[in-house]
Amino acid sequence: MKILITGAAGFIGFHLSKLLADKNHQLIGIDNINDYYEPTLKEDRLVILKKYHNFIFRKVDIKDKLSLDAVFEMYRPDYVINLAAQAGVRYSITNPYAYIDSNIIGFMNVLEACRNYPVKHLIYASSSSVYGGNKLIPFSTNHNVDHPVSLYAATKKSNELMAHTYSHLYGIPTTGLRFFTVYGPFGRPDMAYFSFTKDILAGKPIKVFNHGKLERDFTYVDDIVKGIDKLLDKIPVANKNWDEGVDDISTSFAPYKIYNIGNNNPVKLMTFIAVLEKAIGKKAEKVYLDMQPGDVLKTYADISDLERDINFRPVTGIEEGLGKFAEWYREYYGV
Numbered sequence: 001m002k003i004l005i006t007g008a009a010g011f012i013g014f015h016l017s018k019l020l021a022d023k024n025h026q027l028i029g030i031d032n033i034n035d036y037y038e039p040t041l042k043e044d045r046l047v048i049l050k051k052y053h054n055f056i057f058r059k060v061d062i063k064d065k066l067s068l069d070a071v072f073e074m075y076r077p078d079y080v081i082n083l084a085a086q087a088g089v090r091y092s093i094t095n096p097y098a099y100i101d102s103n104i105i106g107f108m109n110v111l112e113a114c115r116n117y118p119v120k121h122l123i124y125a126s127s128s129s130v131y132g133g134n135k136l137i138p139f140s141t142n143h144n145v146d147h148p149v150s151l152y153a154a155t156k157k158s159n160e161l162m163a164h165t166y167s168h169l170y171g172i173p174t175t176g177l178r179f180f181t182v183y184g185p186f187g188r189p190d191m192a193y194f195s196f197t198k199d200i201l202a203g204k205p206i207k208v209f210n211h212g213k214l215e216r217d218f219t220y221v222d223d224i225v226k227g228i229d230k231l232l233d234k235i236p237v238a239n240k241n242w243d244e245g246v247d248d249i250s251t252s253f254a255p256y257k258i259y260n261i262g263n264n265n266p267v268k269l270m271t272f273i274a275v276l277e278k279a280i281g282k283k284a285e286k287v288y289l290d291m292q293p294g295d296v297l298k299t300y301a302d303i304s305d306l307e308r309d310i311n312f313r314p315v316t317g318i319e320e321g322l323g324k325f326a327e328w329y330r331e332y333y334g335v
Contacts, residue, residue, distance in 0.1 A: 001232065002026045004077035006062055006110065007084035009033055011188045012125070012179070014045035016081065016225040021052040023229075028075045030068075031084065032061035036091070037189045044332075045186055062106035069109075072117040079232055082110050082124040085155075088190055089129060089294045092152040103155035104162075111166045119172065121235045123228060126160055126176040128217070128262065128299045129153035138302040141178070141250035141258045150294035160258060167254035173235045174255070177228065180262030180301045184221030184321060185328035193218075196276055196284065197326065201335050205285040206273070212288065214269040215298040217262040220321035223314035227261045230310045250305065262301025263314045275318050279326035 003020060007013040008029025017029050029049065033042050049055050056075075060067045062084045086092075086102040107124070114122050131139045132148040148154040156178075163174040183193050196206045235255070242253040250258040277283050307313050329335070 001079055002028070002075065002077050003079045003081060003232075004028045004030070004071070004075065006030050006080070006082045008049065008057065009042040009046050010083055011184075011186060012182060012221060012224060013083040014049065014186055015184070015221045016083070016228055017049050017055060019225045019229055021049065021055050024054060027052075027055045028071065028077060029055060029057045030060040030062070030071060031057075033059060036086070036088075041186070041189065062109055063101050065109045065112070068113055069116070072113045076117060078120050080110065080114055080119050080122045081228065082107065082122065085125060087152070087188065089150045089152050090292060091190070092150050093293055096151050099151050099155045103152075104158055107159050107162060111162060111172070114172050115166060115170045121232065122163070122172055122174045123231060124159060124163060124174065124176055126178045126258065127153065127156040128178050128180040128260070128301065129296075130157045130160070130178060131299070132296065137298060138264070138300040139260065140302040141260055141305060142248050149296060152294070164252060164254060164256050167236070167252070167256040171255060173237075174257075175231055175234070175236055176258045177231070178258065178260045178262075178301075179224060180217040180219045180260065180299055182219050182221050182224050183325060185325055186332075187221070187325065193272070193276060193322070193325065196273065197280060197329050200277065200280055200282050200284045203285075205287045208269065208273070208286050208288050209295065210289075210291040210297070212268075212270045212273075213297070214295075215266040215300070216269065216272070217264065217266045217299045217301050218272065218318055218321070219261065219263045219301075219314055220316035223263070223316050224261055227306065227310075227312055227314070230312050231259070234310055248305070259306050259309075260301040260303050261306065261314070262299070262303060263316075264301050264303050266298055266300040267318055272318060272322075276322050276326070279319075279322045
């Protein structure tokens with residue numbers, strides 16, 4: 001397969017590129033190497049990826065339509081996996097326009113490129129954040145997601161709507177993936193587990209929001225990328241007889257599908273911290289704070305359609321996953 005991966009120097013993009021390169025696919029990776037978090041981490045991921053003979057990297061921002069189109073024109077990918085986005089719930093509170101630029105305009109450019117240089121399948125990153133203020137759990141792709149509580153979530157919901165429109169108008173098969181709190185080696189420094197590790201090792205207190213009364217469906221990155229790999233060939237097919245009163249709303253009369261990818265096992269934040277402390281070998285000093293704007297109390301993925309369609313479910317528990325992360329962190333930062 002000839003596969004274009006946007007955000008290839010990012011956390012999930014790096015692990016996915018590595019997995020697909022190991023399987024001898026021809027990969028074109030693009031990334032803008034922005035400074036949302038330390039660019040050296042992205043550059044170090046690229047050092048590893050560039051060792052593969054079947055991986056080509058181009059520094060391109062998906063907001064730049066002309067440059068993105070030039071990549072599509074030159075390489076004519078069969079498959080596109082869009083992982084490039086402005087991430088983070090809290091950052092969207094203070095930097096809203098970054099999300100419109102990258103997640104709306106950038107994604108529009110990706111859709112247009114897929115229309116003008118036809119592809120077999122577009123897979124794109126959505127987020128568990130789209131479930132917003134929903135109370136019904138586990139979160140199902142058959143639930144309404146019209147009540148986001150952050151701009152980040154709203155842009156991800158917008159991506160799903162935009163993809164559906166292009167699937168309907170132009171027959172582009174699209175699959176949206178709602179990721180649930182992804183963690184692991186080479187992860188994002190803005191994520192709680194990463195900043196917790198940094199502060200614990202430095203002897204600084206960690207901030208525990210909502211006084212620890214939060215639950216997350218933590219999903220190890222290897223499980224995420226294995227799921228994406230298995231979905232590449234699971235190309236959505238239009239259901240011409242689709243009826244919203246009968247059929248799953250994650251499917252459509254267009255070649256369109258939405259999946260959750262989560263561990264299907266929410267973990268209490270205090271349990272997660274205790275496991276991380278054990279993995280690091282050091283206790284954390286904790287400062288308990290109120291709930292943050294844009295945050296949610298609990299995430300919990302219903303993955304029944306993922307199991308049904310590709311016979312796949314994440315298998316990595318937090319003890320194993322955090323153990324691998326802590327080992328990587330100490331080696332990478334020399335602490």
